[in-house]
Amino acid sequence: MTPMSDLAEALLARAVASFEAGAPALDAIAKDFQAQIGQGLAGEGGSLKMLRTFTRQPTGRERGRVVVVDWGGTKARAGLVELAGGGSVRIVVEEALTFPEAMKRGAPEPVFDLIAGAVGRVTRARGVDAAPLAFVYSYPARLERIDRAVALVSTKGWRLQGLVGRDVAAMLTAGLGRAGLARITLAAVANDTVAALILQSYQARGRDPETRPTDIGLILGTGTNLAADLGPAGIRNLESGNFDGVGGVETPYDVALDRELDEPPPGAQRFEKMVSGHYLGEILRRALVDLGARTGWFHWSSSSVIAAPFALDSAYLSRIADDRTAALDDVDALLRSLGVESTRHERHGLRALGAAIARRAARLVAAVLFGTLRFVDPRLDDRRTIAVDGSLWGGYPGFEGLVRAALVELLGRERADRVETAFVKDSTSAGAAVIAAVAAAQRSEGCSSA
Numbered sequence: 001m002t003p004m005s006d007l008a009e010a011l012l013a014r015a016v017a018s019f020e021a022g023a024p025a026l027d028a029i030a031k032d033f034q035a036q037i038g039q040g041l042a043g044e045g046g047s048l049k050m051l052r053t054f055t056r057q058p059t060g061r062e063r064g065r066v067v068v069v070d071w072g073g074t075k076a077r078a079g080l081v082e083l084a085g086g087g088s089v090r091i092v093v094e095e096a097l098t099f100p101e102a103m104k105r106g107a108p109e110p111v112f113d114l115i116a117g118a119v120g121r122v123t124r125a126r127g128v129d130a131a132p133l134a135f136v137y138s139y140p141a142r143l144e145r146i147d148r149a150v151a152l153v154s155t156k157g158w159r160l161q162g163l164v165g166r167d168v169a170a171m172l173t174a175g176l177g178r179a180g181l182a183r184i185t186l187a188a189v190a191n192d193t194v195a196a197l198i199l200q201s202y203q204a205r206g207r208d209p210e211t212r213p214t215d216i217g218l219i220l221g222t223g224t225n226l227a228a229d230l231g232p233a234g235i236r237n238l239e240s241g242n243f244d245g246v247g248g249v250e251t252p253y254d255v256a257l258d259r260e261l262d263e264p265p266p267g268a269q270r271f272e273k274m275v276s277g278h279y280l281g282e283i284l285r286r287a288l289v290d291l292g293a294r295t296g297w298f299h300w301s302s303s304s305v306i307a308a309p310f311a312l313d314s315a316y317l318s319r320i321a322d323d324r325t326a327a328l329d330d331v332d333a334l335l336r337s338l339g340v341e342s343t344r345h346e347r348h349g350l351r352a353l354g355a356a357i358a359r360r361a362a363r364l365v366a367a368v369l370f371g372t373l374r375f376v377d378p379r380l381d382d383r384r385t386i387a388v389d390g391s392l393w394g395g396y397p398g399f400e401g402l403v404r405a406a407l408v409e410l411l412g413r414e415r416a417d418r419v420e421t422a423f424v425k426d427s428t429s430a431g432a433a434v435i436a437a438v439a440a441a442q443r444s445e446g447c448s449s450a
């Protein structure tokens with residue numbers, strides 16, 4: 001080893017260690033999160049929005065055919081879903097849409113027109129002329145009814161002009177009107193976390209009506225958030241990505257990322273900026289640039305993936321973590337495809353950094369789950385179910401294991417074993433359909449009791 005690489009080793013080890021989030025720090029985060037749930041519910045401010053959802057737990061017997069729109073990232077989907085009761089759900093047809101980058105900062109109407117166009121194609125292809133529609137809008141929105149959602153400041157890099165304060169359900173309805181689809185009528189708006197929670201309840205209770213409903217719906221993908229059934233307060237969308245109690249485990253990379261980004265603005269979505277797929281690759285990129293400037297390693301700025309903000313996709317973290325070969329051959333192939341020549345030491349350093357960033361994300365997730373569970377059930381006596389969806393949970397090797405290990409540290413083995421994490425892959429459209437069916441039942445109960 002040369003003195004130069006000794007220095008690199010030492011600085012790398014320090015950077016890796018800076019992402020450590022020990023049990024005491026996690027415990028403090030969980031306590032803060034729990035307290036902020038109470039604060040938000042009481043209308044006393046705090047960083048958790050605790051938004052109402054106007055839905056309730058399904059029975060598992062819901063039926064019907066529902067058009068669904070799922071808009072929550074760079075992609076959106078329009079589809080047709082059939083519920084046959086007994087927890088059964090079938091995606092009949094689905095079309096994915098990609099939004100051009102420029103659209104994210106333009107006027108909202110073109111976005112809704114693009115979505116309405118896809119709704120037109122999927123419904124016409126199946127000869128559906130009239131049907132209820134469920135709209136999953138996976139950005140912060142204040143629901144005033146099940147079919148009215150006032151947009152708050154968006155996340156995940158979106159900033160449509162003049163969107164804040166407008167009802168996104170009405171905007172989609174207008175888009176459907178412009179597309180000649182006035183008989184496709186918006187029945188419900190929901191967040192993706194709520195769709196995951198409701199779908200897991202529907203499937204579990206459809207199989208066994210005695211099953212306790214799901215407690216938490218968690219999304220870990222491009223963004224992160226959770227919804228929870230808080231008993232008398234109903235099912236709430238916490239918008240936990242905005243949780244701000246993370247100062248104790250921030251690194252200089254996180255601080256700089258938060259400060260330098262204009263969307264979401266500094267101070268907003270601080271938890272999400274340390275946890276979700278949209279940001280993990282960027283944290284890694286920043287660490288590599290920093291170590292590249294201070295050591296003889298990682299002089300990779302010839303690659304645009306290292307040079308350009310947000311170019312290092314979080315999916316690379318998963319691929320890097322997956323390489324178990326001694327010389328990290330697949331990491332080597334990946335880096336070459338990105339125009340980077342690397343040494344074996346550098347590849348191991350890269351892998352260690354990526355793993356530390358993902359591990360911290362998983363541990364932070366465990367902390368907020370612990371905080372939520374304790375709010376619901378202070379002694380954690382009962383069995384609890386968390387429905388989880390998203391590319392990070394599904395795609396990063398061993399992510400679930402990391403979360404569970406941290407839960408064991410925080411709750412102890414016995415209580416952690418009472419907490420089930422259920423992966424509900426591709427839950428959004430299916431869950432939305434259940435929410436629309438629940439809304440239909442609520443409406444008919446409302447009519448009959450009126």
Ligand code: BGC
Nearest residue numbers: 138139140155219223224225
């Ligand atoms: C949004 C949430 C959403 C989450 C997961 C966040 O950026 O604010 O509404 O649930 O991403 O998609």
